[in-house]
Amino acid sequence: MSINLPEERTEKLKGLFHGLPADVGINKQSLLSNLERATWDETHVLDDLFSIIDAAAPKTLSEIFRGAHVVIYDARENYLQWHNLKSASERPSSHYSYDEQYEVAGPLCHTILFGTIGGHTWLQMENHSYDASMIKHGIDYVKYKKSGRNQGPYGSSAYTDKNPLWIKSTTDP
Numbered sequence: 001m002s003i004n005l006p007e008e009r010t011e012k013l014k015g016l017f018h019g020l021p022a023d024v025g026i027n028k029q030s031l032l033s034n035l036e037r038a039t040w041d042e043t044h045v046l047d048d049l050f051s052i053i054d055a056a057a058p059k060t061l062s063e064i065f066r067g068a069h070v071v072i073y074d075a076r077e078n079y080l081q082w083h084n085l086k087s088a089s090e091r092p093s094s095h096y097s098y099d100e101q102y103e104v105a106g107p108l109c110h111t112i113l114f115g116t117i118g119g120h121t122w123l124q125m126e127n128h129s130y131d132a133s134m135i136k137h138g139i140d141y142v143k144y145k146k147s148g149r150n151q152g153p154y155g156s157s158a159y160t161d162k163n164p165l166w167i168k169s170t171t172d173p
Contacts, residue, residue, distance in 0.1 A: 009043040010035060016050055021095035024062035026154045029064065031108070032035060039106035041087040046109070048078055049123070054167040065109075065125060067152020069095070072121045074169040079121040082114055094123070094141075095161050105129050110153040120166065127151045 017031045050056045052053075052072065055064065064070060070077055078135065079099065082088060088102040097115025102128075104112045114123040128136035142150040149156035159165040 006040055006043055009047040010038070012082050013038075013043065013046055013050070015085050016056060020058050020062060024058055024135055026062045026065055028043045030154065034108040037106075038108035039087060039104075041104045042106040042112070043086040044085060045082055045112055045114075045123075046102055048081065052167055053170050060165065060167065061063070063157050063165055065152060066155035066157040067125055067127065067148060069124045069161045069163075070122060070155040070159070071117060071164045071166050072123070073166065074121050075119055076116050076121055077122075077169070078113060079116050082121075082152035097122070103129065108153075115156055122161075124150060124161075125152045 012034055014032065017028055017035065020026060020028050021122060041157060046070075049064070050061065054060060055070070076099075082104065083100070083102045085104060087106075088104050090100050091102050091103050091113075093113055095113070096117060098118075099116045101115040103114075109125050110130040111126040112123055113126055114121060116122065126137070127140050143149075143151050143156075147156065148160070149158055150160055
């Protein structure tokens with residue numbers, strides 16, 4: 001769980017973003033620009049997520065920002081922490097979740113939607129929030145239905161709830 005100060009989290013994320021190779025299908029400059037305006041809660045979730053060794057790998061990090069549906073083998077540990085964040089708001093979605101679903105929104109991730117499945121935390125970044133713009137969210141849904149790819153803030157991903165990206169909760173010491 002995130003224990004870093006906001007400045008430390010931002011520097012860690014900058015390092016990860018700078019380390020992305022050009023061929024991972026994501027615009028690093030856009031990520032870095034939006035990182036400067038990121039909310040405390042966004043950086044908190046991302047610090048927790050990218051402290052997981054498998055999640056911080058460049059290809060995986062890219063998929064996450066492009067909207068991959070991610071399941072973390074963590075016994076709901078991240079979910080239990082994140083749903084208490086100040087900006088976390090309960091919301092409906094079409095995704096299955098054993099527990100209530102929440103979102104954390106902001107300029108970097110747009111929307112981080114999360115819930116639980118099989119005793120684990122799942123999350124997905126969405127291009128548009130359900131509550132903030134139903135029309136834009138609906139357009140993203142149509143794009144998903146046509147392409148079979150989730151629509152994230154920085155592209156699209158083939159990792160959907162029917163084909164999730166599973167990561168182990170092993171963290172960097």
